[in-house]
Amino acid sequence: MSDTATFTVSGMTCGHCVASVEEEVSEIPGVQSVEVDLESGRLVVVAPHPVDPALVRAAVDEAGYTLHDAE
Template identity: 65%
Template structure:
């Protein structure tokens, strides 16, 4: 399954790495692709993801999902 989210506040490759690392640790996630310019985060997973869990992982990295 693929889910797409938009993350606000990312400004550099370190931001991308932080978000990728935190979201990758969610159960069932098999791939994470982050586009810095658009803030788009594509997450591939074995099962549907809980948006709250994704938001918490993004927050742990120091950013937030766009509403």
């Protein structure tokens, strides 16, 4: 079993931005996979249990971008 959470990230403009977000979010304990789509800003986080959105927000902040709830 796993939980998938989807968010939107704003401020990314290049592949390095995407890599930074993926790296930071991947460091959240328990996270199994992270996918970021540059064009849409879609961030998909998969973990065994729901990840605290505050942790995702902090990780995205750390990378230098802004997290929004998925639309």
